[in-house]
Amino acid sequence: SQQGEEDPQALSIQEGENATMNCSYKTSINNLQWYRQNSGRGLVHLILIRSNEREKHSGRLRVTLDTSKKSSSLLITASRAADTASYFCATDASNTGTASKLTFGTGTRLQVTL
């Protein structure tokens, strides 16, 4: 089964509103990453948060990580129509610190309307 499960599966908001997506996972992780996928395109890396970090910001993105609850959230502030996409969390469960495979969640489809 998928390591990460996103919630909600779909989200529709108006431009200017904030969008919050959640991700839950099952095992201990090294880091957690968020990716965006526009329709018909490949995934694009947005932000990475390490297991010893609790919060991270990048532009309009804010990511939190709660390792005790095995959950993460992605907040997009002041959303724009161009933010319309699917968002995936991906977990790295390696404990060696070397590059290894990621396990992707099921994704949240975000629709931002004008």
Next chain:
Amino acid sequence: DAGVIQSPRHEVTEMGQEVTLRCKPISGHDYLFWYRQTMMRGLELLIYFNNNVPIDDSGMPEDRFSAKMPNASFSTLKIQPSEPRDSAVYFCASSSESGRVTYNEQFFGPGTRLTVL
């Protein structure tokens, strides 16, 4: 940099035919990943390579699937014979291990949409 390059972008074939998908990773990246994405199963890792060597192929669905990486700049995913249930978007991604600690951000190609009739 041109990013990860995949070809073809679209492939339509008939059941039983051989299909070969191609990938050129980002120059200098030493990890290459093949994924399959479907509505039902989401994004699944099929196989990944490190320095051209297959590391984990546990996601390869069955013997009909094979992947090779003859050199650092090229990889193929082959399905022989193809079946309708293989219809999906296949992504290639690459990443780089830098120094002693890496956070393996992966860079994805645009994908190949495969339709098996």
